[in-house]
Amino acid sequence: MSTTINSVTSKSLGTLSSFKKGADGISGITSQGNFKVTLYSDSIFRIAISQAEHFESLSYAVVANPAAIAFEIMESDSMLEIKTSTTLLTISKHPVRFSFKTLDGRIINEDETFGTSWIGDQVTTYKKLQPHERFIGLGEKTGGLDRRGHAFQNWTTDAYGYGNGTDPLYCSTPFYIGIHNHLAYGIFFDNTHKTFFNFGASNNRYSSFSADAGEMNYYFMNGNSVAEIIKQYTHLTGRMEMPPIWSIGYQQCRYSYYPDKEVYSLAKTFREKDIPADVIVLDIHYMDKYKIFTWDPKNFPDPKGLIQHLRDQGFHIVIMCDPGIKVEPGYETYDDGIKKDVFIKYPDGENYQGQVWPGWCHFPDFTNPETRAWWGSKFKDYVNLGVDGFWNDMNEVATWGNSLPENLELSFEGNKATTRRGRNLFGFQMARSTYEGTKKLLKGKRPFNLTRSGFSGIQRYAAVWTGDNVSYDEHMLLGVRLVNSMGLTGIAFAGYDAGGFVGDANTKLFARWISIASLSPFFRAHTMINTRDSEPWSYGEEVESICRNYIKFRYQLMPYIYSLFYDASKTGMPVQRSLAINYTHDHRVYDGKYYNQYLFGPSILVAPVESNKELLKIFFPEGEWYDVYTGTLWQGNQETIVESPIHKLPVFIKAGSVLPMQAAAANTGIKQEELILHIYCGKDSSEFLLYMDDGETFDYQNGNSATRTIQMFGTQNKVIISKSEGDFKSSYKKIKFVLHGSDVDSLSINGSNLRLTHHVHSFFAPLEKYDPINEPDSMGEENVKIVTTEYTDEGLEIRW
Numbered sequence: 001m002s003t004t005i006n007s008v009t010s011k012s013l014g015t016l017s018s019f020k021k022g023a024d025g026i027s028g029i030t031s032q033g034n035f036k037v038t039l040y041s042d043s044i045f046r047i048a049i050s051q052a053e054h055f056e057s058l059s060y061a062v063v064a065n066p067a068a069i070a071f072e073i074m075e076s077d078s079m080l081e082i083k084t085s086t087t088l089l090t091i092s093k094h095p096v097r098f099s100f101k102t103l104d105g106r107i108i109n110e111d112e113t114f115g116t117s118w119i120g121d122q123v124t125t126y127k128k129l130q131p132h133e134r135f136i137g138l139g140e141k142t143g144g145l146d147r148r149g150h151a152f153q154n155w156t157t158d159a160y161g162y163g164n165g166t167d168p169l170y171c172s173t174p175f176y177i178g179i180h181n182h183l184a185y186g187i188f189f190d191n192t193h194k195t196f197f198n199f200g201a202s203n204n205r206y207s208s209f210s211a212d213a214g215e216m217n218y219y220f221m222n223g224n225s226v227a228e229i230i231k232q233y234t235h236l237t238g239r240m241e242m243p244p245i246w247s248i249g250y251q252q253c254r255y256s257y258y259p260d261k262e263v264y265s266l267a268k269t270f271r272e273k274d275i276p277a278d279v280i281v282l283d284i285h286y287m288d289k290y291k292i293f294t295w296d297p298k299n300f301p302d303p304k305g306l307i308q309h310l311r312d313q314g315f316h317i318v319i320m321c322d323p324g325i326k327v328e329p330g331y332e333t334y335d336d337g338i339k340k341d342v343f344i345k346y347p348d349g350e351n352y353q354g355q356v357w358p359g360w361c362h363f364p365d366f367t368n369p370e371t372r373a374w375w376g377s378k379f380k381d382y383v384n385l386g387v388d389g390f391w392n393d394m395n396e397v398a399t400w401g402n403s404l405p406e407n408l409e410l411s412f413e414g415n416k417a418t419t420r421r422g423r424n425l426f427g428f429q430m431a432r433s434t435y436e437g438t439k440k441l442l443k444g445k446r447p448f449n450l451t452r453s454g455f456s457g458i459q460r461y462a463a464v465w466t467g468d469n470v471s472y473d474e475h476m477l478l479g480v481r482l483v484n485s486m487g488l489t490g491i492a493f494a495g496y497d498a499g500g501f502v503g504d505a506n507t508k509l510f511a512r513w514i515s516i517a518s519l520s521p522f523f524r525a526h527t528m529i530n531t532r533d534s535e536p537w538s539y540g541e542e543v544e545s546i547c548r549n550y551i552k553f554r555y556q557l558m559p560y561i562y563s564l565f566y567d568a569s570k571t572g573m574p575v576q577r578s579l580a581i582n583y584t585h586d587h588r589v590y591d592g593k594y595y596n597q598y599l600f601g602p603s604i605l606v607a608p609v610e611s612n613k614e615l616l617k618i619f620f621p622e623g624e625w626y627d628v629y630t631g632t633l634w635q636g637n638q639e640t641i642v643e644s645p646i647h648k649l650p651v652f653i654k655a656g657s658v659l660p661m662q663a664a665a666a667n668t669g670i671k672q673e674e675l676i677l678h679i680y681c682g683k684d685s686s687e688f689l690l691y692m693d694d695g696e697t698f699d700y701q702n703g704n705s706a707t708r709t710i711q712m713f714g715t716q717n718k719v720i721i722s723k724s725e726g727d728f729k730s731s732y733k734k735i736k737f738v739l740h741g742s743d744v745d746s747l748s749i750n751g752s753n754l755r756l757t758h759h760v761h762s763f764f765a766p767l768e769k770y771d772p773i774n775e776p777d778s779m780g781e782e783n784v785k786i787v788t789t790e791y792t793d794e795g796l797e798i799r800w
């Protein structure tokens with residue numbers, strides 16, 4: 001390779017001169033750069049490549065440790081091989097290139113000729129494009145599900161009013177999954193500088209990942225399935241804790257509700273109109289001149305009274321938290337920040353100032369552990385007033401001009417680095433500080449924490465929403481894809497502003513957006529300052545009824561949804577699941593006609609569609625699917641047209657599954673007396689883990705929870721529910737079985753026979769507008785069979 005000036009030609013990792021075996025991998029020296037292979041499991045290999053002698057050990061993203069896994073090393077003249085129980089890594093010696101294979105020798109992922117190369121400080125790893133290779137993931141990125149042919153960069157950005165192709169957005173999660181030849185693998189590039197991913201964009205040879213500076217440091221994951229790879233990635237970068245159950249109820253937001261009278265009346269209207277809701281969000285106007293940790297004395301003279309009143313009505317408050325601290329001597333947070341020296345500085349030691357809502361501001365350096373603790377402690381007054389929800393905004397870092405200087409200095413846990421290395425981490429570490437601080441202050445109660453910016457690992461500290469979207473149909477669908485993609489990237493608790501932030505939603509659009517969002521992980525309506533009113537009742541009676549229907553449907557599904565969050569906390573499995581997770585190798589999943597579709601948990605298929613379309617072409621994956629409104633059974637493995645009038649979002653339930661549900665209620669805090677199991681008969685079998693706990697404390701981490709496995713044996717007409725495991729006792733007194741798609745008249749529970757009654761059933765109320773004689777509305781499923789009995793924590797065998 002050429003030895004001229006670095007930035008003119010690239011040079012790549014050289015010939016192997018020596019290598020050493022360690023407990024958890026090997027390290028090697030080459031004629032150009034060093035490398036280290038570290039095992040994190042049989043199937044997770046970390047590859048670090050550096051021009052320096054030492055490797056970086058600090059990672060904000062990774063929480064897993066290397067594992068002392070048994071592996072074999074084989075050496076020949078031309079190569080080294082490392083073999084675990086699942087994976088073969090072949091390292092060629094002249095020059096050093098990496099190639100991952102299955103144990104029977106099929107290539108999963110291999111370096112291109114250029115391998116890992118440098119141009120100046122920039123480091124890139126090139127991978128050979130495999131035949132028909134697809135790429136999914138990278139988190140909050142616009143575009144299609146399959147990212148082949150496209151390139152992306154990670155540089156956290158305040159992307160106000162972004163469009164269908166805007167990149168980058170707010171979050172940086174440098175992790176993707178490659179799929180080809182019935183194989184799948186994951187690559188997580190743990191480098192916080194500006195990074196670039198190329199999936200065969202402008203070339204037909206390679207996919208690649210590069211960083212502006214720093215080390216090549218990536219984790220290769222060999223999983224049997226996309227679900228397994230997500231599990232591996234979240235083993236590395238961590239999983240969410242259980243959210244407070246109220247945070248997965250409906251949240252009402254706008255920029256901003258004020259004065260307090262408006263908030264009181266909002267809460268009252270929800271209850272009067274019988275629309276369930278758990279949260280009212282206070283955006284920046286609750287603060288005194290936008291100063292964090294204050295209240296506007298005029299518009300919010302009695303926050304404690306307000307919050308108490310809302311609590312009594314079953315509402316929690318989420319408040320806006322901005323990182324910019326106004327430069328204003330006399331303002332306590334500013335004075336204290338100066339005193340404790342917590343702000344980001346220029347290299348000459350002067351505190352950096354950027355302009356945001358309060359005016360010129362300083363910004364805390366969240367890569368300093370002391371600053372994190374300082375920030376966290378500042379929430380004391382909010383928590384004392386009863387606030388338990390926190391919304392981290394503007395943390396990309398956003399300032400007027402959107403050009404954060406790159407020479408600012410950050411602590412990096414005492415290691416010092418510039419914002420060139422740290423910008424992608426700012427939002428992540430701010431959210432972390434807020435979470436850790438408020439968790440401590442709440443003394444055992446779970447905080448709800450939301451963030452706009454984040455990096456890989458953000459799921460440990462916060463839910464993420466997709467920032468300033470725009471009120472039009474295409475943007476609604478784009479948001480669905482963003483959440484699908486974030487789910488593939490470890491962020492299970494994600495959502496978008498239902499109704500759209502920028503601009504006015506039209507009537508139908510708002511109804512549709514709420515319908516879809518009701519089946520998304522984070523469910524919040526939000527809108528910009530000076531837009532029209534945007535509450536479920538602001539768009540006329542028909543929209544109000546539609547919103548009520550879907551919000552209530554979500555509340556009926558709460559036992560199911562809460563269990564999905566438990567799954568996310570245990571395995572990283574997202575709540576909203578791109579079809580690429582279960583049907584990875586079916587090309588139809590990636591087709592632009594169908595790529596917005598997703599599974600909400602294992603059993604509910606959602607086909608998002610524009611508000612003005614009454615018919616939709618959809619793809620039914622294998623199996624059979626019940627129309628949630630009429631009970632009509634659709635055969636899977638086909639593409640077909642279904643109806644999608646504005647009051648009926650296409651939603652289908654997988655035959656052979658059981659949905660644990662309950663009655664709709666005004667909020668999630670209301671104790672429920674009846675568990676309702678909807679059994680959708682069919683040939684397929686399934687297993688679902690029902691999870692219950694108190695919904696608000698961390699006691700579940702000490703055994704105060706309950707789990708029950710619900711097994712459906714499709715062809716045997718049988719459901720087995722295991723006895724309740726764990727200390728938690730639910731409030732259920734009754735259990736109702738609802739049989740869909742069966743002709744039987746009785747069922748047996750642990751051997752004793754019970755008569756079923758026949759009903760026309762619906763999860764949704766008919767819309768008043770529909771005239772039952774001239775315009776019959778088929779919001780009902782005929783011939784559903786129901787029986788109710790005592791609830792028990794003992795095991796149950798149900799046969800019919």
Ligand code: MIG
Pocket residue numbers: 254255283284320393394452467468501526527528
């Ligand atoms: O400069 O707090 O994305 O949701 O309403 C705008 C006001 C700052 C941006 C957030 C948006 C929020 C708004 N914020």
